Amino acid sequence: xxxxxxxxxxxxxxxxxxxxxxxxxxxxxxxxxxxxxxxxxxxxxxxxxxxxxxxxxxxxxxxxxxxxxxxxxxxxxxxxxxxxxxxxxxxxxxxxxxxxxxxxxxxxxxxxxxxxxxxxxxxxxxxxxxxxxxxxxxxxxxxxxxxxxxxxxxxxxxxxxxxxxxxxxxxxxxxxxxxxxxxxxxxxxxxxxxxxxxxxxxxxxxxxxxxxxxxxxxxxxxxxxxxxxxxxxxxxxxxxxxxxxxxxxxxxxxxxxxxxxxxxxxxxxxxxxxxxxxxxxxxxxxxx
Amino acid sequence: xxxxxxxxxxxxxxxxxxxxxxxxxxxxxxxxxxxxxxxxxxxxxxxxxxxxxxxxxxxxxxxxxxxxxxxxxxxxxxxxxxxxxxxxxxxxxxxxxxxxxxxxxxxxxxxxxxxxxxxxxxxxxxxxxxxxxxxxxxxxxxxxxxxxxxxxxxxxxxxxxxxxxxxxxxxxxxxxxxxxxxxxxxxxxxxxxxxxxxxxxxxxxxxxxxxxxxxxxxxxxxxxxxxxxxxxxxxxxxxxxxxxxxxxxxxxxxxxxxxxxxxxxxxxxxxxxxxxxxxxxxxxxxxxxxxxxxxxxxxxxxxxxxxxxxxxxxxxxxxxxxxxxxxxxxxxxxxxxxxxxxxxxxxxxxxxxxxxxxxxxxxxxxxxxxxxxxxxxxxxxxxxxxxxxxxxxxxxxxxxxxxxxxxxxxx
Numbered sequence: 001x002x003x004x005x006x007x008x009x010x011x012x013x014x015x016x017x018x019x020x021x022x023x024x025x026x027x028x029x030x031x032x033x034x035x036x037x038x039x040x041x042x043x044x045x046x047x048x049x050x051x052x053x054x055x056x057x058x059x060x061x062x063x064x065x066x067x068x069x070x071x072x073x074x075x076x077x078x079x080x081x082x083x084x085x086x087x088x089x090x091x092x093x094x095x096x097x098x099x100x101x102x103x104x105x106x107x108x109x110x111x112x113x114x115x116x117x118x119x120x121x122x123x124x125x126x127x128x129x130x131x132x133x134x135x136x137x138x139x140x141x142x143x144x145x146x147x148x149x150x151x152x153x154x155x156x157x158x159x160x161x162x163x164x165x166x167x168x169x170x171x172x173x174x175x176x177x178x179x180x181x182x183x184x185x186x187x188x189x190x191x192x193x194x195x196x197x198x199x200x201x202x203x204x205x206x207x208x209x210x211x212x213x214x215x216x217x218x219x220x221x222x223x224x225x226x227x228x229x230x231x232x233x234x235x236x237x238x239x240x241x242x243x244x245x246x247x248x249x250x251x252x253x254x255x256x257x258x259x260x261x262x263x264x265x266x267x268x269x270x271x272x273x274x275x276x277x278x279x280x281x282x283x284x285x286x287x288x
Numbered sequence: 289x290x291x292x293x294x295x296x297x298x299x300x301x302x303x304x305x306x307x308x309x310x311x312x313x314x315x316x317x318x319x320x321x322x323x324x325x326x327x328x329x330x331x332x333x334x335x336x337x338x339x340x341x342x343x344x345x346x347x348x349x350x351x352x353x354x355x356x357x358x359x360x361x362x363x364x365x366x367x368x369x370x371x372x373x374x375x376x377x378x379x380x381x382x383x384x385x386x387x388x389x390x391x392x393x394x395x396x397x398x399x400x401x402x403x404x405x406x407x408x409x410x411x412x413x414x415x416x417x418x419x420x421x422x423x424x425x426x427x428x429x430x431x432x433x434x435x436x437x438x439x440x441x442x443x444x445x446x447x448x449x450x451x452x453x454x455x456x457x458x459x460x461x462x463x464x465x466x467x468x469x470x471x472x473x474x475x476x477x478x479x480x481x482x483x484x485x486x487x488x489x490x491x492x493x494x495x496x497x498x499x500x501x502x503x504x505x506x507x508x509x510x511x512x513x514x515x516x517x518x519x520x521x522x523x524x525x526x527x528x529x530x531x532x533x534x535x536x537x538x539x540x541x542x543x544x545x546x547x548x549x550x551x552x553x554x555x556x557x558x559x560x561x562x563x564x565x566x567x568x569x570x571x572x573x574x575x576x577x578x579x580x581x582x583x584x585x586x587x588x589x590x591x592x593x594x595x596x597x598x599x600x601x602x603x604x605x606x607x608x609x610x611x612x613x614x615x616x617x618x619x620x621x622x623x624x625x626x627x628x629x630x631x632x633x634x635x636x637x638x639x640x641x642x643x644x645x646x647x648x649x650x651x652x653x654x655x656x657x658x659x660x661x662x663x664x665x666x667x668x669x670x671x672x673x674x675x676x677x678x679x680x681x682x683x684x685x686x687x688x689x690x691x692x693x694x695x696x697x698x699x
Contacts (some may be wrong), residue, residue: 008338011335015309163305165648233532252388258413270450283458
């Protein structure tokens, strides 16, 4: 573990990015897409085809802001999980120092996302109350592999979308830069989370693995289903009931999500966290 | 330090997708991708995050300080003539591509559980909601990865682990030891991923007394029912062929440390007493199909016990040895042929005997609606394990758009 942590610390030295100075926060923001339109929860549905291009663009900006808000929510949970995990570890160890580096990264990312959403759209988004309350419990009690694998799930789901958006010339340049900063730093975090998950699971019995697998799957479901809610559609002036209904049955979106999360599912499978119960949850969420 | 990709690279490009700095090339779509050679990491832009190593299905991506100097050198050399990409300028990246998903078939039959069939199954699971029946006439999945890759390359065989997880997916029905013809009809589409297992022949007198790469590697890997068809007679053997399989053969014959093979195979190899191998290329070294890491590995194992000969055309094989068109005879006890594989006719499908493939357009079998091909039977016996990923993706994309009907965009 310490070798991985040492390498990651070295990598952070080679390339760490400071959104505070690297992004010109006073520059005017254009009217580009907030995300690749294909990633919109409505893309591929009849409703999408009825919207004007301007409406589609506006919808993606709100969806991206809402997803970024979910990112902030989860980064808060994550910081607390890591802080609790390293609370009594020796401060000189690379693992400890890397953990604090990661918290610092996440802290900067949350501020960056907050500022970017402020620049992009008017209303502020928040995850639904149920997710917030479950998150409150989760960050207070989760530990070991449940904590690290849940971190991994949240980061990876966000990461795969952002990799597409950052390369897409139709997307607003501010969003592209923000996403690349996040992708670079998250790649280190995900390597760390995988390694921690593997290590914590070594020697775990079947019962514990079963419980952890289910907890992680439920966390994943919570994260994915909190990303874009009815408020987003309402704010863009859509019929929220219809939008929610069509988004829920959007097989294009589910397939895109499933494809993007294939590596994640492969990892969970390889460490024995894809138990039948967990797999059922992932199928319902649309990740498997 | 940075990461490097070693010679065991499978080229399935999962690492390209996770690199946050666009440091890994050639990526799918770039010239040079899919030729079977390795991928490379640009040491000038790699930030050493390790994401590539984490995802690599065959453990070929390694920290530079743990890799062999040749590998470090090879990765750097690939980029020597190219300018470093400025990853923070996102317009220097390939833009993402999207296809409309959803719809598609309900029931699909995939024939063959080698890499092409497994990648096709995975892609169908991701792209569609279809229920997939996967059959293979063997009792085990993996195809040539299990029974064709040299047994002393255990890292390459690790990919079987991810194949095994695919068949456990709730939407997959895995039927090992089954012939496709034994199944009832009723599939919306059939993907034939049956490979090209039969060894190509030299077409010279006496060849029936030689041993083909197919037979030798199957025996070495312990494929059920596989036997060595010849008696090994030392001290010298000739291997005809200049691809990586030929090099595998030479290495297995000369290696003193074969921990990964069964004791029976080890005993037979030792008793055969083969101490020298002549590796015969019918063309020149520039046209050889082997990769540099494979050649380096062979030379490291065999040293001066292997003799490389090029521009040599065999004309006959007798108990005296192998006669060349120059009249010279290379005295040897065994002849091994590893000059490539060719596909065999699939019942009910058209066949291009010249190229050994089922004629197809982007995976759709010509004049046989509902039938598709992937892997070597689609494009000929070229390209390593991972190349099958892009190949299967193309076939599944064709399959999905065809079954979506006239309403699909772009159709």
